[in-house]
Amino acid sequence: MPVPVLLIAGFLGAGKTTAINHLLTAPHGKRLAAVVNDFGAINIDAELLAGSAEGMVALQNGCICCTLQGDLLRTLSPLLRRNPVPNGIVIETSDVSDPAEIVRSLLDPVIWREAALEAVLCLADAQALAERPATLDDALLLSQLRAGDIILMNKADTVSEGQRAALRGRLSMLPARTILETRHGDVPADLLFSEERFVPQAHATLPANRFATPGFESLSWTADRPLSLPRFQAAISRLARLLVRAQGILHVEGQEHLLLFQMVGQRATFGAAPASPSNAALVRLMLIAEIGRLQPDMVHALLNDCRA
Numbered sequence: 001m002p003v004p005v006l007l008i009a010g011f012l013g014a015g016k017t018t019a020i021n022h023l024l025t026a027p028h029g030k031r032l033a034a035v036v037n038d039f040g041a042i043n044i045d046a047e048l049l050a051g052s053a054e055g056m057v058a059l060q061n062g063c064i065c066c067t068l069q070g071d072l073l074r075t076l077s078p079l080l081r082r083n084p085v086p087n088g089i090v091i092e093t094s095d096v097s098d099p100a101e102i103v104r105s106l107l108d109p110v111i112w113r114e115a116a117l118e119a120v121l122c123l124a125d126a127q128a129l130a131e132r133p134a135t136l137d138d139a140l141l142l143s144q145l146r147a148g149d150i151i152l153m154n155k156a157d158t159v160s161e162g163q164r165a166a167l168r169g170r171l172s173m174l175p176a177r178t179i180l181e182t183r184h185g186d187v188p189a190d191l192l193f194s195e196e197r198f199v200p201q202a203h204a205t206l207p208a209n210r211f212a213t214p215g216f217e218s219l220s221w222t223a224d225r226p227l228s229l230p231r232f233q234a235a236i237s238r239l240a241r242l243l244v245r246a247q248g249i250l251h252v253e254g255q256e257h258l259l260l261f262q263m264v265g266q267r268a269t270f271g272a273a274p275a276s277p278s279n280a281a282l283v284r285l286m287l288i289a290e291i292g293r294l295q296p297d298m299v300h301a302l303l304n305d306c307r308a
């Protein structure tokens, strides 16, 4: 399976390094590697490098976009060849780059086979935007925010509740409908990076909520017959605005092999599924949303209609 890649974008001083430090050091048990602009800013000590963080590449010329003009795969190679392979790679973009360029490079099939873009996380500086709302009209900032599958409204500790609500209103006009408030980049690491443990294994053992991150809840759904892919895609499009993350193993009508479905924010991908236990339901899906957003009856009815 390819290693999932998380792209971190955001304006000058929005908190990218702080968020990466949080991701690398949070106790999630995943081995994460990082490609960063400034190695010195990452406060990983030797112990952590040997433990939760798998490796680090600092960009010589200070910007992933310039590196791309060279060879992205060559930059990622030392990380991809590590043994064991990292569970995820975090790539920091520079303050002055439009992530759309990097997204395009990452979607190259040769790269995708080894390093699959899972999501673009864009940090918005709540403090700067509250002080200078007109910054939101800046073309570069807008292009960064538009590329985000999830927007982190960072520095939420520095603004009032009213300012947060006003900013959320403006940010919700953007394509990324998932907006999370963060303090010191404390993005919940459990929402990111694929993990089989998200996927419910079988009907009988489904707990109500397998997701432990405060503020979020999960909803599981299984089916014992294949799905119609067009109907599933339509249902997921309807649910997408409510979801932060989804993951599932799908058996699609007319297809011999099971698919692994992933969605972070609005970015959905399908890949080959890992082998399943023989007693597992044909279709298993886990949806994650902020608490109170999902109505189980509505969601189950919508998904039940996807069965072929």
Ligand SMILES: Nc1nc2c(ncn2[C@@H]2O[C@H](COP(=O)(O)OP(=O)(O)OP(=O)(O)O)[C@@H](O)[C@H]2O)c(=O)[nH]1
Pocket: 010, 011, 012, 013, 014, 015, 016, 017, 018, 019, 095, 154, 155, 156, 157, 158, 182, 183, 184, 185
């Ligand atoms: N109060 C507060 N300060 C924060 C928060 N997140 C980051 N900071 C501070 O904001 C400053 C900039 O944070 P960085 O993580 O360096 O931001 P960056 O986006 O990596 O910055 P550049 O790479 O220089 O563009 C630092 O002093 C951080 O400590 C937050 O949520 N609240």
